[in-house]
Amino acid sequence: MKLITAIIQEDKLDDVREALIQADITRITVSRVAGHGRQDDIDIYRGQQIAPSLIAKIEMKIACNDEFVNIAVDTILKTARHGEGTIGDGKIWITPIEECIRIRTGEKGGSAI
Amino acid sequence: MKLITAIIQEDKLDDVREALIQADITRITVSRVAGHGRQDDIDIYRGQQIAPSLIAKIEMKIACNDEFVNIAVDTILKTARHGEGTIGDGKIWITPIEECIRIRTGEKGGSAI
Amino acid sequence: MKLITAIIQEDKLDDVREALIQADITRITVSRVAGHGRQDDIDIYRGQQIAPSLIAKIEMKIACNDEFVNIAVDTILKTARHGEGTIGDGKIWITPIEECIRIRTGEKGGSAI
Amino acid sequence: MDIDSGITAWMLISTALVLLMVPGLAMFYGGLVRTKNVIGTMMHSYAAIAIVGVIWAVCGYSMAFGENILGGWFGWNWDYFFLKGIDSSIMEDYRIPELVYAMFQGKFAIITPALIAGAFAERVKFRGYCIFIALWSLIVYNPLCHWVWDDGGFLYGKAIDFAGGTVIHISAGIAGLVAAFYLGARHGYPKTAMHPNNLVMTVTGAGLLWVGWFGFNAGSSVSSGLQTAQALSATQVAAASGALSWMLIEFAVHKKATSLGFVSGILAGLVAVTPAAGDVPVYGAMILGFIASVICYFAILLKNKLGYDDSLDVFGIHGIAGIFGALGLTFVLRAGSGADSMLEQLRYQTEGVLASLVYSGVLTLVLLVFVDKIFGLRMSPGEQKAGIDHTQHGEHGYRMNNLV
Amino acid sequence: MDIDSGITAWMLISTALVLLMVPGLAMFYGGLVRTKNVIGTMMHSYAAIAIVGVIWAVCGYSMAFGENILGGWFGWNWDYFFLKGIDSSIMEDYRIPELVYAMFQGKFAIITPALIAGAFAERVKFRGYCIFIALWSLIVYNPLCHWVWDDGGFLYGKAIDFAGGTVIHISAGIAGLVAAFYLGARHGYPKTAMHPNNLVMTVTGAGLLWVGWFGFNAGSSVSSGLQTAQALSATQVAAASGALSWMLIEFAVHKKATSLGFVSGILAGLVAVTPAAGDVPVYGAMILGFIASVICYFAILLKNKLGYDDSLDVFGIHGIAGIFGALGLTFVLRAGSGADSMLEQLRYQTEGVLASLVYSGVLTLVLLVFVDKIFGLRMSPGEQKAGIDHTQHGEHGYRMNNLV
Amino acid sequence: MDIDSGITAWMLISTALVLLMVPGLAMFYGGLVRTKNVIGTMMHSYAAIAIVGVIWAVCGYSMAFGENILGGWFGWNWDYFFLKGIDSSIMEDYRIPELVYAMFQGKFAIITPALIAGAFAERVKFRGYCIFIALWSLIVYNPLCHWVWDDGGFLYGKAIDFAGGTVIHISAGIAGLVAAFYLGARHGYPKTAMHPNNLVMTVTGAGLLWVGWFGFNAGSSVSSGLQTAQALSATQVAAASGALSWMLIEFAVHKKATSLGFVSGILAGLVAVTPAAGDVPVYGAMILGFIASVICYFAILLKNKLGYDDSLDVFGIHGIAGIFGALGLTFVLRAGSGADSMLEQLRYQTEGVLASLVYSGVLTLVLLVFVDKIFGLRMSPGEQKAGIDHTQHGEHGYRMNNLV
Ligand SMILES: Nc1ncnc2c1ncn2[C@@H]1O[C@H](COP(=O)(O)OP(=O)(O)O)[C@@H](O)[C@H]1O
């Protein structure tokens, strides 16, 4: 089992979520984060342009069985990109999961995903 | 050392937190997330029922030494459930930690947990 | 590749972020969390002192190649401490990353970090 | 006759109260949209106060209350240009300085286009919006106001429109409906759930609207006496019974009474009583408020079926309750008010309603097409996703909990 | 005598100002509860405006200001039923249309049950609450109002209660206390820390309450002259000195002055000066405000010791400061006001206070038991955990930062 | 002459409207700072209402409107001490109870120090701040007010200052500037981006300020007649044109119009018209408002270049627009107002402006040094990082979305 963590742009949340559901990956957990990378995002304050030091992003976590990893990653890659890819589109990383448990039933392992 | 990540319902936060403290697991980190799974959560808007695409959840992270993993998981399983288990009660996953450091002292390893 | 997760005090965010950038670690993801540990944080409510059960913290995540781990950890240790170290200064833990992908380009592995 | 300091005091404060409706409306609408559009939505209300506020002083008052020109399409009086000629005139019949009257009326001109904005919330460009309301105020509002409230207007003295049912709520309501159709739905509507970002603010805003409405309706008596008191009482009671009615419906249907329903009921009651305020007894106002909520409730259910995107229900509340109030008041008029026969009065009322619906509806469409083609009005889906606040104003509404 | 346009103007605007206290109170209370209950708590204030607003127009005014019936328990006058008979009556002595007076008094009837809600915040069902305040208004408020303010009332002209210390604050305060005891504490109280969700809103709401209180107190002179000015000055000064006093106490005790303490001091000062406003000189009001905060501060500390859950300190502020103001005013009355001897006046004041405490206390308990048993009032622990907003209203107050 | 109930009504409500500016200002400023300082910033406004509110009643009115003492430095009259002697006096010329006048003027005394706070937002200790404004009110405001508005004052009747350009906005503006220099910049300024935490609240607050300003300016006529109407119209139009002007500038420069720019334009217009309100015709007010925004816009750009930290632009808006309004009104005066020649009037105006700048500037510096050395004013960098709310008040503004 793997944990896929994707940092994406705010406005892509709906698209990615729907694409994942289409690909039969229906269980996800999402949260608000802020990132520092190469992107800029300008606000105006009384005539001055100010760039925040951190930019709002969405973090998406998907716990999935090994055979689903590629599908999930591909789906995200396809839908989270702006056009041909824009700075700030984000990142995905994959970490190993040793055990997974469904709280409702107590089931463990792959079937609990 | 392991990292236990639990996604639970909002209204169970207090119960779970207190149960963990009872079980001598006093150090936890908590955050707001939103999840998509099988659960529904209806609001009413001018006569219409609307279901949000994501439902508010709590994510709890516990870094702990291997011998505490079972106690922690059991405690969560017991207290995070609604009745006999209701859809949306959430999930736990466990990932390996390679190193842990207490910022205050610089201690490393199991004693820094 | 490793994922460094640091839980730090709110008021240290700017300092740590800037120190990391100085150390050439420019890509980070940050989020609001709340923690329970040994620290207290008192508010006053109509003559009563109340301590919240959870205290606001910042979680910082850095995905980095193995050779950068020490620099990142040292930088955080140095800048996130209050004075000689105060209760509540937080914790760092390190977990393995199996794969990393840049969404914009689709690059994988160490160069995608 | 001299100035009456008491009447003047009440008209001054009524003007201030109607001004309070602008932040009230901004809060009401602003709370109902999604977070990324909150500033833009509030700015729709605020922009009106600047743009129409200036236009009104320059030429609006003249167009509304000057002598008939162009066959009575609107009015004109060079004395009213920049309000220069009325700097110190006293209105003999009302016993107040004319400037107060001009300012009081100006607030109505401001609030009307601001109302429309709710129908196309979350999807128009700010520049286009500004141009649209400027033109709408000139071409739609000012003539309508002239017809109904200036003694040269062709509807004057026939249709009862105490505080602006036809001129304000119906004209804004139909304009909103036309705009909702012309501009199409928001990106993602109705598939995506679009939750109000801050109902707390919406509820608070409704409270301010209620307070402001006292100035709106009771001020429309242009006096400080019996009819003022009657108008205020009617307003108070209609709002309360409108809210109660909506609450009871929701209890019946959902077993839960929502706060949004409650404040929608307040609005429905207030809108319905607006044309009637000075001319109906308390129990009449209570009936109007009560029924208005029932009708609006079902009108909005119908809208959900029909599927067009009147985002904040401008037509569903202002249009529908406005029409209902304008017609319905006929049946609960105070003895002695209105025409000799109820039927005759109903005909007058219908004329007024139709005039407003047709005139505002058609001209709004023309203006929409014009502004959209020449200056651009509809935001692209990409801009809509990024939000009005960022794309149109370079700002974010809240950062209270953000790290950014 | 004719209508006086100036007095009418002031009474109209006072009515509007007291209405402003409803959103003010909703913000004040709403900010103090936890996020999951913010809408429900605001709705407690708003529901009163709809329910009592309608009841008052139907029969409340009649019960309060009609002729004695049932041995003076309350009043009745068929002319006041639906306010039908006063549609165009003028009050000779006050020189205003009677409708204004009825509406002004109606706002008091509205605000009083809304105050009580703070004592049982975060734990009652909305339906039960609605029924409770309807009955409370009919059975507790209207008779009390009749006794004190109608010239047929048995307390009329004895106890000084300028703007409603006994009728409003004491009766609401004791009702809150009784309810807090009857309903028991919130689930988790006092173990769980319950932080205000939005102090910013609470502070803002307190500002609106202060503004509204000018209408409340100065409007109670039912004139626009010297006593009005005196009442307004007393109100202003008592609020300021109440706030200052609480701030100084907190500086002394905690070395920090909280905003919640500050606004609590405002309220304490305002409540204390309410019965006294038109009858005490400025320095008297200053003293009342100053001492009121001291007493309330320690009353709330005591409550924390005793451990009952008057969630937002309705008794601790409205009850305590109300009682203190009603009794304390005796000692700072303007020369010539009140009875011949201070002692006699103090006896009258004590009678008024006791009448309110006993009548409201007992009847509130009866109503609570009745409503709770028949319709259900207390929310279950499970519902409390899920929050009022979701369980009672199907809504969420804020989604400004949510992903959901 | 008797009391005029109409004038009294308008002055009462003007007093209430100016009070509304306190929560308005608290919201305006509170929304612009960072989350950790929101309560502290709002308390800066609120503290003024308690501290200065009490001081004014005790001795402020006496210092401002008593007979010249100390060679006219300020005034004194034992009758005004605790307002004891005016408890029932009537002002013959204005036909209102003197208490209303005292309260109305008191609101001005309250709002002025509250304005200054914006210049040193996010970096002063609350205790020091409280002492500072108390002293500032006594030593700076009261004398200035005496000079300009009391008939014994040496500037009385020369410089036109209808509603407080010199006394209020210029004196607060320069005090802010001096404080910004003396206290130095906020920790991290200008390197760290400091985003407004709640623009939504700022925009709402600006709306309340506009409403309140009607009382501020039109109330300054101390009547309810022609000049009142003129002042209200000038206020309305200047605010609208100021907002429009700023919006157009931003459209031109950034292709985006911000809400903060819009409300800054409202303020600039309102400030500029304040000294002029009763003495300029509508088109004059329009011109003043329009130009004020242009000047303020560039003044703030200049500030950004110069690099000092007038955090919320108190000098940039109140100071600059105040000076511009005071001088500029000379050129758009209503025929018949002011001195015989424009040049003479301009000299008077310049004198007034300079008197305010110099007196307030110098004394403010003295007070700052005094308070900072003796009681401590500037927060340490560590305290600034932790935030005013936590360190000074032991509170947090919002917890609506927090887990803590
Ligand atoms: N190594 C990393 N560790 C943690 N977060 C990262 C890392 N790299 C990227 N991110 C997250 O992804 C977001 C987008 O990265 P950015 O560098 O702006 O774009 P890109 O990767 O397309 O060049 C960042 O704001 C940050 O939140």
Ligand SMILES: Nc1ncnc2c1ncn2[C@@H]1O[C@H](COP(=O)(O)OP(=O)(O)O)[C@@H](O)[C@H]1O
């Ligand atoms: N595979 C997963 N990956 C990420 N989050 C998950 C996963 N499975 C469940 N979750 C989280 O747990 C929550 C509850 O899951 P849900 O399917 O509604 O209930 P249950 O697991 O009891 O059937 C979801 O809203 C989601 O936040």
Ligand SMILES: Nc1ncnc2c1ncn2[C@@H]1O[C@H](COP(=O)(O)OP(=O)(O)O)[C@@H](O)[C@H]1O
């Ligand atoms: N084992 C752990 N698992 C999860 N979070 C932890 C753990 N230990 C510490 N934390 C986080 O770090 C924060 C600081 O810890 P605390 O015990 O207060 O200070 P210290 O580690 O300096 O003694 C906590 O509030 C919590 O958020």
